[in-house]
Amino acid sequence: MMGYSDLSQTTKGIHLRLKSRAFVIEEPTSGVRVAIVVADLGMVFNSIKKDILRKLQMEFPNMYTDSNLLLSATHTHSGPGGFSDNDLFNVTAPYDRQNFDIISEEFFSLSDKHI
Numbered sequence: 001m002m003g004y005s006d007l008s009q010t011t012k013g014i015h016l017r018l019k020s021r022a023f024v025i026e027e028p029t030s031g032v033r034v035a036i037v038v039a040d041l042g043m044v045f046n047s048i049k050k051d052i053l054r055k056l057q058m059e060f061p062n063m064y065t066d067s068n069l070l071l072s073a074t075h076t077h078s079g080p081g082g083f084s085d086n087d088l089f090n091v092t093a094p095y096d097r098q099n100f101d102i103i104s105e106e107f108f109s110l111s112d113k114h115i
Contacts, residue, residue, distance in 0.1 A: 002042035002081030002093055018079055020106055034068045037107050041073040047085035051104045071107060 018040035026033045049071050056064040073079075081093025083100040 002077060002079055002089070007092055018076070032068075033063065034070065035064060036070045036072070038072045038074065039079075039103070039107065040076050041079040041103065042075060042077055042081065043089075044071045044073045045084045045086065045089070048083070048100070048104050048107065051100075052108050055104075055108045 020037065020039040022035070022037045024033055024035045049066070049069065052071065053064065053066065053069060056069070080099050080103070082090055082096040083103050084090050084095070087095075
């Protein structure tokens with residue numbers, strides 16, 4: 001879990017499912033778009049955004065950039081930890097590449113379905 005700073009605290013199973021929501025807004029006359037994805041996480045790190053932008057560039061070249069992709073978190077402390085590119089945030093939940101990949105893929109698949 002992210003943010004409780006209790007090394008003895010562990011989790012198992014699902015109590016409540018975490019959700020994600022994606023929105024793409026397009027200005028009809030100019031075609032300018034913005035994609036907004038909100039996830040039930042403690043926070044979103046730049047490494048996640050860079051990974052998603054890399055995937056979007058492969059799928060939709062030059063459509064999404066750092067300027068028109070917004071990733072946001074609801075700031076729940078019940079979400080997963082261990083997915084930051086900053087060691088400070090991984091102290092109580094060590095970095096786990098599988099967590100990072102799952103979170104990145106979930107953000108990407110949500111944005112991909114709505115783009």
